Amino acid sequence: MAVDLKEALYKISLNYVKKEPYTGSFGNRRFKLEKYTESDESPAMLRLWLWPGPLCFEKTGDEKKELKEYAFSQESLDEAVDYLMELQRGEE
DSSP, rough: OOHHHHHHHSSSSSHHHHOOOEEEEEETTTEEEEEEEESSTTTEEEEEEEEEESOOOGOOOOOGGGEEEEESSSHHHHHHHHHHHHHHHHHH
């Protein structure tokens, strides 16, 4: 039985991502949502990393990783979740 990715992702909050990266997978695709700040003066960003499995982020070559960046907001988190849902539908 497949995990409902949308339900799982909507259970996370922006407050969670502020403190910890959120990782998951569907099909053969892995992803990581994280807060990123280039410097103290720059605004925080929400980063969505995508890469093929089965290896973890650290063991996967940079050339295989895809990065999408968003403003660090609830609306952006919702947009990133919608993007992941699109990708999941494309793999079914």
